[in-house]
Amino acid sequence: MINPLAQQLNDTLKGSVVDALMSDLGKRLYFPNGIISQGGEAAKDASLANGTIGMAVANGTPIELESYKKMMPTLGPRETVAYAKTAGNPDVRKLWKEKIIEKNPDLKNKTFSMPILVPGLTAVLSYVCDLFVDVDKPLLAADPSWDNYELIASARRGAEFHQFKCFENGKFNIPGIEKAMKADAEKYGSVRIILNFPQNPSGYSPTKDEAKELVRIVKEIAESGKKVMVLSDDAYFGLNYEDDIEPQSLFSYMADVHENVLAIKADGPTKEDFAWGFRTGFITFASKALTEDQITALTTKFMAAIRSSVSCASTPSQSLILKGYKAGNIENEKKEFRKILERRYAIVRKFVNEHKSDYIEPLPFNSGYFMSFDTKKINAEELRVKLLKEHGIGTIQIDPQTLRVAFSSLDEENIEVVYSAIYKVADEMGKN
Numbered sequence: 402m403i404n405p406l407a408q409q410l411n412d413t414l415k416g417s418v419v420d421a422l423m424s425d426l427g428k429r430l431y432f433p434n435g436i437i438s439q440g441g442e443a444a445k446d447a448s449l450a451n452g453t454i455g456m457a458v459a460n461g462t463p464i465e466l467e468s469y470k471k472m473m474p475t476l477g478p479r480e481t482v483a484y485a486k487t488a489g490n491p492d493v494r495k496l497w498k499e500k501i502i503e504k505n506p507d508l509k510n511k512t513f514s515m516p517i518l519v520p521g522l523t524a525v526l527s528y529v530c531d532l533f534v535d536v537d538k539p540l541l542a543a544d545p546s547w548d549n550y551e552l553i554a555s556a557r558r559g560a561e562f563h564q565f566k567c568f569e570n571g572k573f574n575i576p577g578i579e580k581a582m583k584a585d586a587e588k589y590g591s592v593r594i595i596l597n598f599p600q601n602p603s604g605y606s607p608t609k610d611e612a613k614e615l616v617r618i619v620k621e622i623a624e625s626g627k628k629v630m631v632l633s634d635d636a637y638f639g640l641n642y643e644d645d646i647e648p649q650s651l652f653s654y655m656a657d658v659h660e661n662v663l664a665i666k667a668d669g670p671t672k673e674d675f676a677w678g679f680r681t682g683f684i685t686f687a688s689k690a691l692t693e694d695q696i697t698a699l700t701t702k703f704m705a706a707i708r709s710s711v712s713c714a715s716t717p718s719q720s721l722i723l724k725g726y727k728a729g730n731i732e733n734e735k736k737e738f739r740k741i742l743e744r745r746y747a748i749v750r751k752f753v754n755e756h757k758s759d760y761i762e763p764l765p766f767n768s769g770y771f772m773s774f775d776t777k778k779i780n781a782e783e784l785r786v787k788l789l790k791e792h793g794i795g796t797i798q799i800d801p802q803t804l805r806v807a808f809s810s811l812d813e814e815n816i817e818v819v820y821s822a823i824y825k826v827a828d829e830m831g832k833n
């Protein structure tokens with residue numbers, strides 16, 4: 402099925418030389434009318450506060466870890482202009498593996514691959530889908546979820562994009578996930594699911610009990626003889642603001658849950674280390690019965706995907722990561738920045754706890770960069786446009802019922818003003 406936006410582009414190109422030459426993939430590609438274009442509008446009109454961007458911003462400038470900033474002018478030619486290896490600098494890969502274990506102590510005695518370095522988490526998702534998702538191998542993800550998942554699965558891979566409702570009656574929808582996974586398992590003999598926590602756009606992470614339930618569901622499907630690929634998108638890992646959140650990546654549990662489960666971890670410095678422009682991400686995988694040779698073979702498959710698309714990632718950012726971590730202070734600096742986000746979360750949390758509206762309701766949130774409102778009967782796009790044009794506030798419409806606010810990019814002193822305006826405009830729209 403061709404996306405209507407792709408169709409519009411195809412109609413414009415109809416009869417041209419481009420149309421005559423284009424591949425199936427070319428015909429399916431479209432640029433979502435979503436986060437990037439709405440962010441562009443906000444850059445022009447959000448004079449008061451811009452809550453569209455998935456970066457952490459203070460006083461209008463992206464925050465930057467001192468450890469990275471300091472190292473920028475110190476790099477030599479081997480650390481900048483020299484080619485990087487296809488799967489990334491081996492020292493960086495080793496360092497990241499150690500960091501994964503530090504952050505997920507359950508992995509200490511489990512076997513998992515060396516992380517493969519690619520240009521950002523988007524590349525991780527794209528390569529994983531290159532290898533495992535196609536026309537009769539659908540990808541299952543949350544609704545709402547990051548718009549790039551569908552673009553990668555449907556347009557790039559020509560696959561069906563299946564979704565489960567992430568929340569039902571104001572709660573994380575474990576029964577919905579179970580039903581959707583079992584339906585795919587039944588129909589296709591296997592399941593490929595992407596689980597993203599802290600989640601974009603809701604800002605939700607499962608509690609310890611909910612994480613156990615997710616593992617139980619995957620295990621049950623695996624025990625029934627069906628194969629399961631669980632891709633954990635850990636882009637916002639570690640940004641947890643409540644005590645009951647499961648502190649480890651689901652990958653830690655999926656890594657050896659059953660021989661029918663392939664666990665894949667997508668992570669990287671992009672959001673965790675506040676280094677969005679570095680374009681570095683890691684693919685790490687594990688499965689209970691994979692041999693060393695099989696781990697090497699799958700690593701080689703990923704290297705082929707890298708080689709045949711971008712050849713390798715950029716060298717300077719790999720050098721900066723290595724030197725930044727080796728300097729020894731990065732974890733302290735990250736803690737300081739996390740505190741900034743946590744303070745912003747606390748202000749937002751307090752505000753929404755103290756304000757009720759008949760027309761908008763926050764989706765559950767406890768982590769990450771964002772929170773979202775269920776805008777119920779109000780059209781989220783109309784709400785977004787009013788906030789932008791009448792109040793100078795940038796937000797993102799994810800779908801007609803979901804408005805996302807990136808508190809990561811709102812200065813503390815603006816949060817009350819922004820949220821007061823959101824509730825006021827929503828109430829006015831609802832009453833009219």
Ligand SMILES: Cc1ncc(COP(=O)(O)O)c(C=O)c1O
Pocket residue numbers: 455520521522523524547597600601634636669671677680681682
């Ligand atoms: C859930 C999620 N995964 C992956 C990414 C992509 O990260 P990167 O910029 O490293 O490609 C984003 C970026 O917004 C995201 O929100």
